[in-house]
Amino acid sequence: GAVVSQHPSRVICKSGTSVKIECRSLDFQATTMFWYRQFPKQSLMLMATSNEGSKATYEQGVEKDKFLINHASLTLSTLTVTSAHPEDSSFYICSARDRSDLSSYNSPLHFGNGTRLTVT
């Protein structure tokens, strides 16, 4: 089955530093990837839609300059949390859609295992 690898699974960083999270589709190509944020005991909130070779589309209220998204290839998207603060501590999850799936528009997303970010 389609596998999405997210790295790192856990990261602790100091306030003011930047952290990069990688999302890779291992056995398929993904023209579109989605980045979600999840607070404890809460649902997933879509942060942005990442499109290969173009700028990401951010949801309302998400700071573009703080959460930098790069989707340079069909198998890799990265999320960089810049100048992290304790309130950025959260669980970040990426997901991807297989471009070869003919019904991809309505197909399920494949999710990574998430990254637990703790900013001290």
Place this chain on the structure above:
Amino acid sequence: AQSVTQLGSHVSVSEGALVLLRCNYSSSVPPYLFWYVQYPNQGLQLLLKYTTGATLVKGINGFEAEFKKSETSFHLTKPSAHMSDAAEYFCAVKGDQGGKLIFGQGTELSVKP
């Protein structure tokens, strides 16, 4: 616009009992609906989906869901709960822009021995 409401943030059942997790949706277009399961500190795994066709959808691990347009519902059921079913369950509807998923607030399922 689309939205999803899951009734009950926490459901507790005994092992072997029926599992019923409720989901209601709102959609201005024919909905495409999904149920995902999340184990602690992990991503989401697809249980089942409804796009078109048969309204009773069977998924993995013995789960199924029925799409009821008249009730705008897509409740998830399993006849007999297992301890391993304890997890967080999310209902989702496909948004009408870019194919993104819109999630409900989640229901935590506990299974008592």
